[in-house]
Amino acid sequence: MSRRQYPFHLIEPKWQQRWEAEQTFRAWNPGDSVPASHPFGVRHELAGKAPAASELPPKFYILDMFPYPSGAGLHVGHPEGYTATDILARYRRACGFNVLHPMGWDSFGLPAEQYAVKTGQHPRKTTEANIANFTRQIRSLGFSYDWTRELATTDPDYFKWTQWIFLQLYNSWFNPATNKAEPIETLTYPPELKLVIEDWRSITLQRNPGDNSSPEDDDEFRKAAQKAMNEEVEQSRRAYRDSKRLAYVSEAPVNWCPELGTVLANEEVIDGKSEVGGFPVIRKPMKQWMLRITAFAERLLADLDTIEWSDSLKEMQRNWIGRSEGALVDFQVQGSTSKITVFTTRPDTLFGATYMVLSPEHSLLKEIVTPEQAAAVKQYQEFAAGKSDLERTELSKEKTGVWTGAYALNPVNGEQIPIWIADYVLASYGTGAIMAVPAHDERDFEFAKKFDLQIRPVVLPSADWFLELHSESQKHLPKQRDWERMIEKEGLGLFQAMDKLAGQIEAMYREKCHVFHKPFVGEGSAIESANGEISINGLPTQEAKAKITAWLESKGLGKKTVNFKLRDWLFSRQRYWGEPFPIVWKRDDAGNLYHEALPESALPLLPPALDDYKPTADGQPPLARAKDWLTLSDGSIRETNTMPQWAGSCWYYLRYADNKNAAAFVSPEAEGYWMGTASSPDPKSQTPSPKPTPGVDLYVGGTEHAVLHLLYARFWHKVLFDLGHVSTAEPFFKLVNQGLILGEDGQKMSKSRGNVVNPDDVLKEFGADAFRLYEMFMGPLQDVKPWNTRGVEGVYRFLGRVWRLFVDEKAETDYEQAETVTSGTGSANALLGIIKLSAAIKDEPGTPAQLKALHACIKKVTEDLDALRFNTAISTMMIFVNEAMAWPVKPWAVLRDFLLLLAPFAPHLAEELWEKLHALRADPAGIPSLSYAAWPKFDPALLVEDTLEIPVQVNGKLRDVIRVPAGATNAELEEAAKAAEKAQPFLAGKTVKKVIVVPKKLVNLIVA
RNA sequence: GCGGAUGUGGCGAAAUGGCAGACGCAGGGGACUUAAAAUCCCCUGGCCGAAAGGCCGUGCGGGUUCGAUCCCCGCCAUCCGCACCA
Known part of the structure; x- marks a missing residue:
């Protein structure tokens, strides 16, 4: 395919430059002055005004998941979602919405840092170069982003507010009574932490005679006296407060990679080995910053019902949150005052508990292990700790464990049961201890069989x-x-x-x-489950659970509870290329370390310049190398951890609404307009439906973020909502996952397979419009589908047909000759000027058939866009063009409306033809903007058929097709069907027992 | 193991209770051309048949219905998550 179907190489740059020069896709905030010439202002009669939110048309916020700008550049998977959102953004603009469609960069990240470690090049340099390349690639596709809203998470003006939001988390606690995040000041302290002196003014002073100090000095003295008296309790209060914050410090088991000398995030560990280098990773407790996402577990789960996400995505989030109802039950350790609390979802099987298992890390172990077993237990603990995650999963087929030597007493029957430790019980779930009911649990059963422990059935299947x-x-x-x-x-x-x-x-x-x-792990009825006080025998499982739980509660032995799989979010990373924490460490008088937030005025807190980006030899994060930066003048020490990459992506959608704001992370007006429903419907707009929704109206991205990013962002959003900074409880109202694009071989694209398709190459040969069109034509947006270059040629040919539908053949030949002569160095505009439109385009009304073809196309394309069915919208336009090619006269207005339909998909070509089409008429007002021209409406009256083709079935099998007047009655339909020629052989000699007539659709004759 | 999704021509797919395979690719034939490319026109699920036409056909097996690719039940396969979560 050597010859170009049409001069996209001239058309595409021309319009991209025009759009940029005219800021065509600039989205206007409430209060912005809209320039007199801007087509948005012209369309909505706001030119030269500074409209308030109520004067702006309704908003539509269409968001792409912003990319990490990797060194490899864009691959064809990225633009799939971007093209879909761009088509919708252009469509919504045409429908009269004020569309927010931004793009930015999730630019903190490991690859730039690793490159820095290797080469000493500052990650900012690498990042900037990569952003420049991504920008070039994305711009070449002609997306209608408002580039004035571009942002990068690595920009200090941006991460200043990431740090600010962290301070909001730090300065808040979760109030279980209100089920909301609240400022830490509203925290109430337990009675034992009551301050000795509540108010320094209440301290009475006895003045010495002759003391002539001022009343202000008295106040100072009173304050000092109160401080001294309260000091001790204040330290305890601080500890209490710090333990309640949404951002808190905890000794948490983390993924420690000895080889790399650093902690890794879960997502950086694959099958128990580091993603980078493939070194073994072990679990090791270390001091870490945590975010209290678990407090929001219930709301994160419940609010899924208020948003339009796919079932599979919601299910993934539900599984991740992992809510389960059950009971906490206390077991007394024999010969000790200690109790072991277990979580169980099957309290009805309590009578079948024949042993207990603690996780190897359980804190009570040192108390209960008997001297005889101490060595064995210690050895097992070491064995379990030394296991990498990989080994844990690999060895999971065979249960291991050791007896502690101790016994516990079963609270329902006083029976002595042995206490074991085993690594099949996880320290991090529930209470880190279980009651084992081997008769009714797979894992316990397996363990009991291996160690020959008693198996006692208490549920009858x-x-x-x-x-x-x-x-x-x-x-x-x-x-x-x-x-x-x-x-x-x-x-x-x-x-x-x-x-x-x-x-x-x-x-x-x-x-x-x-x-x-x-x-037997299912539900049945309880047996062998009674003591002197209570019996649940004969009860079905659900009732048995309720009854035994109530009994336990009444005896103070346990209580009903809800447990979640979701853990608090480990928020610190031992890295250089991330947001530094706005936190310093100090020592109190007793010498204990405590943390304090930096004031807002200290933001943004920039990372220090370094020569070496490696962690220190003793395992400290790289920031600890910057000695000058580390220590403040008052002797406090900076936190040296940095935030994970997720931090920046947790709130970027809010910043787009107001990305230049230096005084706030987003202004309430901008947030209310774009994220709320503050905008008023515009009575003049043609099709502002569906209505704007709370939050981002449509969010498109890959499934790889189904859980973490989307859960973290929802969590931050809820905190900001509780604290009154945003106006909705959920950030993303509707979310669609685009499907993966596979290589031509049907395999996942990867460098090693050599099946990666580079968009640059495709653009060079076929142009951006063909590329966009093909990505949408491949199949449903959500489906996984293989790339096929022949398919691109197909849609490219379609665009060529569109070109030839409009363009005069002779002019095209002239153009080609001119191009050969100038060999591409001539002025693009001069060359395009040679192109003349076909003489068949006339200012005549369309024939009924032509109008029918057009309006059928308008109807289908509109409906398909509303439902995100881009592939069928494109085939509809192909059908129209195939038909229109044969028209001897091409009515101007019909072609104009068709261009409006094509414009969201192939905007460059549509703009060029739109310009030429309007140039045919010397309109004094000039050429109207295609991007803001109103979306065409279809007229149902034009689609009405005079006669209908009606299939005739005999006994459900198609036998003939008859043509009847559109207004035929059921009786007439029946008669016509019985007379249908090809149906006769199947009716001959038989009686028609029953006739099913579906008006305008079908007739089915049932014969005996 | 658990959860979710998907299964339709040679290929990407469409139709979601009413003419299965729209549209595109690939393939075949023809027109134009000295020739090729490009373009345009026609054919193209399988089997039987010279044709007219008939029979079969949406992963497999049942069911509901006048009628099922579509709804229900049970299997099988593939893909994607999660995975000792008590």
Whole structure:
């Protein structure tokens, strides 16, 4: 394919430059002055004004997940989502919305830092170069972003506010009574932490005679006296306060990579090895900053019901949050005052608890381990700690553990049960300890079998379960032939035999269920579950749970509770290229370290300049190398951790609304307009539907962020909402995941497979419009689909047909000759000026057939865009063009409306043809802007058919198609169907028993 | 193992209770051309048939219905998450 279908190489740069020069896609905030000439102002009669939110048209916020600007540049997967959102942004603009469609850079990140470690080049340099390359690539695709709102998370003007939001978290606590984040000042302290003196003014002074100090001095003295008296309790209060903050410090097990000398984030650990270098990673407790996301678990779960995300995505978030209802139960340790609390979802199986298991890291171990077992326990703890995550999962098939030598007392029956430790119990879930009910839990069952612990059934399964077990033909169970014998020799019916068999297995289950090969983990009815005070025998599982839990609560032995899989967010990284924490460390009089926030005025806190970006030899983060930066004049020491990459992406969508604001992270007006529903519907706009929604109206991005980014951002947003900084509880109202684009070989694109498609190459050969169109034509946005270069050629040919639909053949030949002569060095505009439109384009009304073709196209494209069905919208336009090519006369107005439909998909080509089309008419007002021209409306009256094709079925099989007047009655339809020629052979000699007539659709004749 | 999604021609796909395969790719034939490219026109799910036409066909097996790619039940396969979460 050597010859160009049309001169996209001239058209595309021309319009991209025009859009940029005229700031065509600038989005206007409330209060902005709209220039007199700007097409947005012209369209909405706001030119030269500074409209308030109520005067602006309704907003539509269309957001892409901003990219990490990697050194590799864009691949064809990126623009898939960007193209979809750009088409919608242009469509919504045409519909009369004020569209916010921004782009920016998630530019903190590991690759730039690793490059810095290797080469000493400052990560900012690498980052800037990568951003420049990404910008070039993205701009070449002709997206209608408002580039004045561009932002980068690495920009100090941006991360100043990331740090500011961290301070909001730091200075807040979660009030369980209100279920909200509140300023830390509203925290109430327990009675033992009451200040001795509440108010320094209440301290009475006894003046010495002759003391002539001023009353101000008295106040100073009173303050000092209060301070001294309260000092001790104040220290405890600080500790209490610090333990309640949404941002707090905790000794947490982290992914420590000895080889790299650093801590890794979970997402940087793959199969127990570091993503970089593939070195082993172990769990190690270290002091870390944590964010209290768990406090919001319930709301993060419940509010999923208020937003339009795909089921699968919501499900992934639900699984991650992992809510489960159960009970906390206390077990007394025998011969000790200590209690072990366990979390269980099956309190109804308490009578079947035959041993307990603590995680190897459990804090009570040092108290309860007997001297005889101490060595074995210690050895096991070391064994478990030394295991990498990889080894833990690899070895998970075989359970390991050690007895502690201690016993606990089962609270329901006082029975002595051994306490074990095993690494199948996780320190980080529940209480880090379990009651083991091997008869009703797979893991406990496996463990009990291995270590020969008692297995006691306390839930009776249904007969079906026994029969299923039997059908798996296990050892020890009755054999198939036993069953057959029952039927044959004992003369039993099938169901009697099954009952008898189930009965036999049940007896065995009650007596010696340790011979079974699997436990019963489902719901049944309780057995063997009674003590002197309470019995749950015979109760179905749900009722048994409720009753035993109530009993435990009444005896003070336990309580109903809800547990979550979600953990608090480990928020610190031992890295250079991230936001420094606005935190310093100090020592109190007793010499204890404590932390304090820097004042807002200290923001942004910039990272120090370094020569060496490696962690220090003793495992300190790189920031600890900057000795000057580290220590403040008052002796306090800066926090040397930095924030993770997620921090910047947690709130960038808010900054887009007001990215230049130096006084606030976003102004309330801008936030209220773009994120709230403050904008008023514009009565003049053509189709402002669907209505603007709270938050981002549409967010498009890959599934790789299904959980972490989207959960973290929702969490921050809720905190900001509680503190009154934003007006909605959820940030992203509607979210769509674009599907992965695979290589031509159907495999995931990767450098090593050599199947990566570079957009630059595609653009060079086919142009941006063809590229955009193909990405959308491949299939549904959400689907995974393979790239196919022949497919690009197909849509490219379609654009060529559109070109030839408009352009005069002779002029095209002239243009080609001129281009050859000037060999591309001539003025692009002069060359394009040679192109003349076809003489077949006439200012005549369209024929009914032409108008029908146009309006059918308008209808389908509009409906498809509303439903994000880009692929079928494009095929509809192909059908229109194929038909229009044959028209001897091409009505001007019909082609004009078609260009409006094409414009969101292929904006450059549409602009060029729009310009030429309008140049045919010497309109004194000049050429109207395509980008703000109103979306065409279809006229249903033009689509009405005079006659309809109606399929005729006989007994549900298609036999003929008849043509009837559109207004035919059911009776007429029936008659016509019975007379249908090709149906006759199937009707001959038979009586029509029944006739189904679906008006305007079909007739089905049922014959005997 | 658990959860979710998907399964339709040679390929990407469309139709979501009513003519299965729109549109595009690939393939075949033709027009234009000295020739090629480009463009334009026609054909193109399988089987039987000279044709007219018929039969079969949306992963597999059942069901609901006058009628099922579509709704329900049970399987199978593929992909994506999560995975000792008590």
